[in-house]
Amino acid sequence: MATDTTADGARATAPVGTPTKVTQGSRTKGGIGESTLRPDGTLKVTGEFAYSSDMWHEDMLWGQILRSTVAHAEIVSLDTGEALATPGVYAVLTYDDLPTAVKNYGLEIQDTPVLAHGRVRHHGEPVAIVAADHPETARRAAAKIKVEYRELPVVTDEASATAPDAPLIHEGRDDHHIGHVAHPNIVHRQPIVRGDVEAARDRADFVVEGEYTFGMQDQAFLGPESGLAVPAEDGGVDLYVATQWLHSDLRQIAPVLGLPEDKVRMTLSGVGGAFGGREDLSMQIHACLLALRTGKPVKIVYNRFESFFGHVHRHPAKLHYEHGATKDGKLTHMKCRIVLDGGAYASASPAVVGNAASLAVGPYVLEDVDIEAIALYSNNPPCGAMRGFGAVQACFAYEAQMDKLADAVGMDRVEFRQLNAMSQGTLMPTGQPVDSPAPVAELLRRVKAMPMPPEQQWLAAGEAADVRQLPGGLSNTTHGEGVVRGVGYAVGIKNVGFSEGFDDYSTAKVRMEVVGGEPVATVHTAMAEVGQGGVTVHAQIARTELGVAQVTIQPADTQVGSAGSTSASRQTYVTGGAVKNACELVREKVLEIGRRKLGTYHPAWASAELLLEGGKVVTDGGEVLADLVDVLEDEAVEVEEEWRHRPTEAFDLRTGQGNGHVQYSFAAHRAVVEVDTELGLVKVIELACAQDVGKALNPLSVIGQIQGGTTQGLGIAVMEEIIVDPVTAKVRNPSFTDYLIPTILDTPTIPVDVLELADDHAPYGLRGIGEAPTLSSTPAVLAAIRNATGLDLNRTPVRPEHLTGMA
Structure with a gap:
């Protein structure tokens, strides 16, 4: 590990709050700022890429996995005999078969059982697991497991969760949040109080309120959960899996298996x-x-139905907002209450609460605020992390409020x-304090200035309407009768990185050597490549810092x-910062080798500003001193480096006071929609976006991230x-037949x-970009629909019945 040691022996990594040095003048092809292509891109679009399910x-x-058929029930009996007797079945495991005393896991609060014990708390909870020699055999055997349930009252909303006689979702809670919540069915509560809201309300000429409902969204990733576990000769296990955080998984898995972490290799x-x-x-x-248990490799692949039960979703939310403004349009105060439904287990709910509360005001100047955000335990499906993470729900509400206030004051909504x-x-x-650029007004100016799409683009001159461009599309529901256009704007603020005192860091190992007569850099991190393009960026950083064309990215x-x-x-x-720091240390070591081997031939070797470019050592003026092949020869340089922000x-x-976040990102959207007011059908024509990215390390990937977030x-x-049944807490639509996501036609x-x-403060000045466009695109679309219809729409998603008065 390449780190320094302070006088008291403590480890020190990259200086906190200090920008890392940016290599200037690098001309190595495929470096920072270029639109390099993804190495996995062609394989994915042609169907050749190997996913974990392959x-x-x-x-x-x-x-x-056998899952519960009810949302809240006592397990009266569990009989696995018939399943075990099925030919081809090697093992059937229940809670009683777990090998250690550690039988729960969780990201922060370890409240999730590996297999249900005593009772189930949500529809689809794992009850037993089966291993067989064929997937169909395993499914048939799981269906033969007999489970007798005695159903219990369900908790589905705040009223039922906090009633005096409410069933406790987790009896005997002892986690560190229990001391500051009013009821055991509240996971976490975060107030934020600043200034004097009551006095500020007296100064307001206009006060607007709103009640908003945000639906439960699924991540709807295309590859369902899957992985392969292979028992090892040393008694450990090798796990090959699709995940977002290898080391967090490891921390939760090893104690349940009763193995040290070094025997669970992921x-x-x-x-x-x-x-x-x-x-x-x-x-x-x-x-x-x-x-x-079986001593054999075991593969598990969820089907789509299972996937809806096998991962957390975005928290549905109820939000109440009050804002005030003076007659000249200045905000006076804001008061809000945000209730997030976390479902049966905690997952990331505490952090989502912190984000929702701290970002509840939005990207606006407000000195007097009174905010409360809570997350509930309920018998609904567990909810946790999803792109935007608490800020999405808040943005939907505060942007609707901005439109209401602008209308009350009589100002243009963007100017307000x-x-x-x-x-x-x-x-x-x-x-x-926001200590980096926050170009909110400029982003709004830019998105408003973008050219508008043409009116009635579905009607070509002298021709019939092209129904593909109309609400309803090829269903041929209209030829333009009753179609109204609307335009809406929204802007949002999202934090970047983990917050609230979390020790957020990353590690990178970089090696440089000569392979086949050519200098090659190898980058090894545990970063999960989930489609965001990190494998491309890491190679670009290595090319920029080390001046080599060939970069190998090791599997995570x-x-x-x-x-x-x-x-x-x-x-x-x-992780980009860790790769950059490790590359800088490798570069210095390479230059040291060069000075030792070749430095006597040229006085410029004494310069501290030597660069590596195009496989050569050059001065800052571009003079070539040596070829990297000659410098390294049979030597290799390797550094493993941590980086902390x-x-x-x-x-x-x-009070909610504290420097809880590292960085903020901002995006603004303009939505143009057309609405068939008779049938309640919506066609989103355009979603223009302006976003500050700090530095576009790979412009092509940046655009892709913004467009992807916008589409979600x-x-x-x-x-x-x-859709969760309010009486039984069962999921009604666990399939892509009934849970709809945008297609290319939408x-x-x-x-x-x-x-x-x-x-x-950031490497290369960059700013995290993937989440911010998910915030403002939703309220922009709603604002455009309101503009088209004149309706006061206060929930997501908008359905046809909400637009036709049939809801």
Whole structure:
């Protein structure tokens, strides 16, 4: 590990809050700032890419999970005899078969049982697992397990969760949040209080309120949960799995198996999307248990139905907001209450609460605020991380409020936002200053200035209407009668990286050597490549810093230090920072070797500004001193380096004050929609976006991330929602037949205007980008639909019945 040691012996890594040095003048092709192509791109679009579900092993068994058919019930009896007697079945395991005293797991709170014990708390909870020699045999055997349930009252909302006689979802809670919540069925509560809201309300000329409902969204990744566990000769297990955070999985898996972490070796396999849904464990422990019990490799692959039960979803939310403004359009105060439904287990709910509360004001200047955010335990499906992570729900509400206030004051809706927009130096409601560019007003200006799509583009001159461009599309429901256009705007703020005092760091190992007569760099991290393009960026960083054309990216595994989670828009910032620092140390070591071997031939070797470019050692003036092949010859340089961003701190549990976040990202959207007012059908014509990315390390990937996030925001605006029965808490639509996601026919034109204002605290000045567009696209679409229809729409997703008065 290449680290320094301070005088007191403590380890020191990259200086906190100090920008790392950017190599200037690098001309190596494929470096930072270029649109390099993804190495996995062609394989994925042609169907040749190997995902975790494609893995195979000789003498492999198949695992299957039996899930609860009810949402809340006591398990009266559990009979596995008939399943065990099925030919081809090698093992059937229940809670009583777990090998250690550690039988629960969880990201922060270890409240999730590996297999249900005593009772089930949500529809689809794992009850037993089966290993057999064929997947169909495993499924038939699981169906033969007899479970007798005695159903219990279900908790489905805040009223039923906090009633005096409410069933406790987790009796005897002892986690560290229990001391500051009013009821055991509240996972976490975060207030944020600043200024004097009551006095500020008296100064307001206009006060608007709103009640908003945000639906439960699924990550809807294309590759269901899957993995392969292989028992090892040393008594350990090798797990090949699609995940977002290898080392977090390892921390939760090893204690349940009763193995030291070095005997649970994890390797990332091809991931078919994640968006937060793979932060929590799914089949990992189950596959390992079956492999260790049978002594054979075990593969588990969920079908789509199982996948809806096998991962967490986005928290549905109820939000109440109050805002005030003066007659000249200045915001006076904001008061809000956000209730997030976390479902049966905690998952990431505490962190989602912190994000929702601390970002509840949005990208606006407000000195007087009173915010409360809570997450509930319920018998609904567990909810946790999903792209946007608490800020999405808040943005939907506060942007609707901005439109209401602008209308009340009589101002243009964009100008009203610009008047109240934060900028660098603004204090967040937590008291933390925004110490990097916050171009909120400029992003709004840019997105408003983008050319509008033509009116009635579905009607060519002298021709019949092209129904493909109309609401309803090829269903041929209209030829333009009753179709109205609307335009809406929204802007959002999202934190980047883990917050509230979490020790957020990443590790990178970089090696440089001569292979086949050519200098080659190898980068090894535990970063989960889930489609965000980190494998491309890491190679670009290595080319830029080391001046070599050939860069090999090693498979991600737990044989190198943690890279943290591929979430919170943090990987390019944190793991990219680790790769950059490791490359800088490798470069210095290479130059030391060069000075030792060749430095006597040229006085410029004494310069501290030597660079590596195009496989050569050059001066800062471009003079070539040596070929890297001659410098390295039979030597190799390898460095493993951790990188931490500046520290954060927990929010005060009474006032919410504290420097809780590392960095913020901003995006603004303009939505143009056409609505068939008779049938309630919506066609989103365009979703234009302007976003500050700090530095576009790979412009092509940046555009792709913005367009992808925008499309997921569109989904929750007009179609995506997991429907949970309010009486039974059962999921009604666990399939892509009934849970709708945008297809290419639903996805509008998404022009993007990229702004690059460097954050001096971040490597290369970059800013995390993947989540911010998911925030503002949803309220922009809703604002456009309101503009078209005149309706006061206060929930997502908008359905036809909400537009035709039939809801």
